[in-house]
Amino acid sequence: MSKFKKLVLTVAILAMTATGLSGCGGSGGASGSSEQLNIGVTSFADTLEPTEQYFSWVVMRYGVGETLVKFNDEMGAEPWLAESWELGSDNLTWTFKIRDGVKFSNGTALTADLVKASLERTFEMSKRASSDFFQYDAMTAEGSNLIIKTKSPTPGLPGCLADPLFLIVDTTVDTSTFATDGPVCTGPYAVKSFDKEKCVVVKNENYWDGEVPYNEVNIQVIDDANTRAMALQSGEVDMAVNISSSDLALFEGSESFDINSIASLRTVLSFMNQRGPLADVKVRQAVIRALDRQTYADNLLHGTFEAGKAPIPPSLDYGFDTLKDENAYNLESAKQLLAEAGYADTNGDGIVEKDGQNLTLQYVIYDSRAELPILATATQANLKEIGIDVKVETYEYTTLLDMQENGEYDLLIWNVITANTGDPENYLKEYWKTHTDENKNANTAGYSNPEVDAVLDQLSTEFDTAKRRELVIQAQQLIMNDAASVFYAYPETNIISSRKITGVEMLPADYYWLTKEIKPAQ
Known part of the structure; x- marks a missing residue:
């Protein structure tokens, strides 16, 4: 299993100009495709409408959707449906050359006009598109x-267009059926059927970028990580995404399975x-000071996470080691801070109170990722030690x-x-820039710091890579100083696969699960 490694990102703006369920199936026919692949995943999608919530991620992960730009294994922006792009001298006008010879799964040829219509649909239907990107x-x-x-100048526009939200759909069809039947896209697979528990995709006969290995792929939604591991062990699925840290030992050293694991770009936070x-x-x-994040990472999460302190993980080159954590684990300091804030346990029930009100916090979680209930339970136990319910x-x-x-x-x-x-700009703006009527981001926790806003405003128009890095580091330190959020840990991410198949790769951008490279082993 790979160790955490630095991914020194080349920000997308540096590429201003770019050139452009058990078996793996029976034998294929004249097309060379095999019959069937079975995979086990987690999914949060109620529908496949790509402009709803984050469901576009699922459409891309299932091998259906593609964008103008994609990321390589170092998060560099590369051509995909656009074969090249360039920025004009005004720093505002971008020209994307749309790749010739691409067709949607229904046979309709991809054109610049249809790309334009697809992006306009995204902006019209998604509240996130205009404000967050x-x-x-x-x-x-x-x-x-x-x-x-x-x-305004948008240094990271190519990287923005690599986000699954901007996957390209055919708007000439009845788009009202996308939610139930899946969108018509350009990927190697097209949706055959969908419900929340299972999605079946089939070979896109019009695929533009080489042979599609499987006639059909059954994508089973198995949200429980232990059940997902059992399904892989039993041969019910041929590959499984994000096996939990506690189950990795089942597959390590096995002659039957391959583990593809990398330091992710993810942060687990509260x-x-x-x-x-x-x-x-x-x-x-x-x-924050009451939470023993190092023990969480080392023991509860079996060393497959790195302990958290900052918004951005150490897998990215944004000053992790230079950032000062004033809120490292210190129970006595945590108790003292509560006392300074006016809280005391006056009735001896173990819970501190102020003005007659117990300090009780509502902690909202979801459990489709195995580490989240673990971290929430550990938080509950640690905070009880300082009198917080x-x-x-x-x-x-x-x-x-x-x-x-x-909220x-x-x-x-x-x-x-x-x-x-391609870089952390949008992430920082979405969660820590002041939420206003004009800036309707995901920062609904009420956090607001004019200094952070000013740094992020400067970042949004800065093209120089070194200066962008400095601004990102500055924003992180301000957010940490404000104790704005809890930064628990940074996970590895993995796909484990049977050796009956090849071509499985977990990339830093967590968008590319089912790809045309996955095929039966010879």
């Missing part, structure tokens, strides 16, 4: 070129709602999204990719 003044199609003029008792910075500091409540992911959007929590757990556009 970029805004444009004009979008035009001229021959094979798509020209996007942004409202938002702290600053409209209740966590409005007091001393209480937030006490919460924590009520852990488990919800389905889609419900949790609604609660997050509405209905004290603590809310999150596992998120920190560089979904």
Whole structure:
């Protein structure tokens, strides 16, 4: 199993100009495709409408959707449906040359006009698109070129367009059926059937980028990590995504399975709602200092996570080792901070109170990722040691999204990719820039710091790579100093596969699970 490694990112702006269930199936026919592949995954999608919630991630993970740009194994932006792009001298006008010879799964040829229509649909239907990624003044199609003029300089636009939200769909069909039947896209596979428990995809006969290995792929949603591991062991599935740390030993050293594991770009964190008792910075500091994050990583998570302290993981080159953590584990300091905030256990019940109110926190979690209940339970135990009562409540992911959007929590757990556009700009802006009517981001915890806002505003228009790095480090330190969120740990991520198949690769961008490279072993 690989150790955590540095992924020194080449920010997407440096590429301003780019050139462009058991068996693995019976024998294939004249096409060379094999019959069937079975995989086990976690999924949060109620539908396959890509503009709803984060469901576009699922569409791409299932080998159905593709974007203009994709990321390589070092998170560099590379051509995909766009064969090249360049930025004009005004730092606003981008020209993307759309690849010739691409067809949607229904046989319709991909054109710049259809790419334009797809992106316009995304902006129209998704509230996240314009505010969280970029805004444009004009979008035009001229021959094979798509020209996007942004409202302000947007250094990371190619990386933005690599996010699954911007996967390209055929808008000439009845798009109202996308939710139930899946969107019409350009990927190696097309949706045959879908429900929340299982999605079946079939070979895209019109695929543009080589042979598609399987006639059919059964994608089973197995949210429980232990059950997912058992399904892989038994041969019910041929590969499984994100086996839990406690089950990895079942496959290590096996002659029957391959483990593809890397240091991820993810951070496991908890938002702290600053409209209740966590409005007091001393209480937030006490919460963080009471959490033994190193023990969580080493023991509870079996060394497959690195202990957290900062918004961005050490797998990315954004100053992790230089950032100062003023809220490292210190129970006595945590107790002292609560006392300074006016809390005391006056009735001897083990819970501190203030003005007659016990310090009780509602902790909202989802459990489709194995580490989240573990971390929530450990948090509950650690905070009890300093007199804070924590009520852990488990919800389905889609419900949790609604609660997050509405600020209905004290603590809310999150596992998120920190560089979904090639660098952390959007991640930082989405969760720690002040939430306003104009900036309707996901920062619903009430956190606001004008210094952070100013740094992030500067970052959004800065093209120099070294200066961008400095600004990211500065923003992180300010967020840490404010004790804005709990940063628990940084996970490895994995795909474990039977040796009956080859071509399985877990990439830093957690979008590419089922690909045309996965095929039967010879």
